[in-house]
Amino acid sequence: MSVAVSVRGVSRSHGPARALDGVDLEVEAGQAVALMGPSGAGKSTLLHLVGAMDLPDEGEIHVGGERVDDLGRRGLDRHRRAVGFVFQRFHLLPALSLLDNVLVPVLPRRVGFDRRARARALLAAVGLADREGTLPGELSGGEQQRVAIARALIARPPLLLADEPTGNLDSATGQEIVDLLLSIREEYGMTMLLATHNPEVAAACDRVVRMRDGRVVGDDRVTPAADVLDRIGRLG
Ligand SMILES: Nc1ncnc2c1ncn2[C@@H]1O[C@H](COP(=O)(O)OP(=O)(O)O)[C@@H](O)[C@H]1O
Ligand SMILES: [Mg+2]
Structure with a gap:
């Protein structure tokens, strides 16, 4: 079971700080997407909005075809149960x-x-x-x-949100945790959004979305190493 995530024209300010500034992002069901970008880029804010732990000032957010930024109390409870959240500090x-x-x-x-x-x-x-x-x-x-x-x-949950899940771990342990997340994702077919500073962690995902100053500034599909080797093999 997995769900598509659609973020359309989303802005969110915290006082004068514009944490998100017109973000558009379409995530296919089953995809693992890394959110990268410097501290303050808006990664955590975006994850909180997708999990309906916070609400946008402008724009719409849809998860599994359902709009989640204007749910009532019952709808919110239901949506939050459909989302798994992993934090940097374990909690x-x-x-x-x-x-x-x-x-x-x-x-x-x-x-x-x-x-x-x-x-x-x-x-x-x-x-x-x-x-x-x-x-x-x-x-x-x-x-x-x-x-x-x-x-x-x-x-x-059909959707897993992870906010710097390896941020408090050494790099070898962090890689193990990401491998674990990705193998679980494959087994359950979940959609995954993962904020990270670590390029190796990001490279293990299907796609890397780069953020800066509350905007999406880059979007790359990662080519799995196995595909590259396969292509080289066919060329040779
Ligand atoms: N609860 C909050 N109150 C005030 N400002 C906030 C809050 N959360 C985030 N911000 C501000 O919003 C911007 C984006 O923050 P955040 O989403 O945490 O970025 P990231 O996770 O990429 O480091 C930053 O400028 C941050 O200071
Ligand atoms: Mg953050």
Whole structure:
């Protein structure tokens, strides 16, 4: 399950600061898009708007064909459940076990699946199968981010938003986390929007959108290395 994202003429100001200034962005269902650009470019603001955690001053945002910038309370709740969010600073709850941290998004509501079984399966999928009773403080940064990814996926969101998910990790661990996100994306067919400063992380995505001063200033499809090798092979 995946959804297309459409951002049309979106502007957002924070006081006098224009965080987004007429942004247009079309993302195909299933695509993994890296948002790059210097600090203050508007990457986080754009992710928050797509997740309906903030509202634009102008323009429209559609996710899966539904307009999400003018939803009522119920529509907002529904949309937010369809979006997984991964942050730079993990935001795990320190007094809860890893299993309970993964369960947090689905605790307050009725769901049509066995939540503990799914949480266990997700912890296994992120490489933490035998650690469900552990507290977050006992984990490395990379391991904490793995838990945060499992938590983001508990409701099988068709859209995953990640705001500098490797920003607090060393480069090798960061690469592992991105590889994990991309393999999960492939398995679930999610659409992914990922803000990053790291060119290697961006290059692992399908497409790199560059932002500066609240505008989109570049948009490149990444050619996967395998395609290049295949083409060279055919030429030879
Ligand atoms: N809550 C806020 N209050 C005031 N200004 C903000 C707020 N959030 C973002 N900004 C401003 O909006 C601009 C874009 O910020 P942001 O979206 O966080 O950029 P990025 O994530 O690319 O670093 C910056 O100038 C920032 O200072
Ligand atoms: Mg940011």
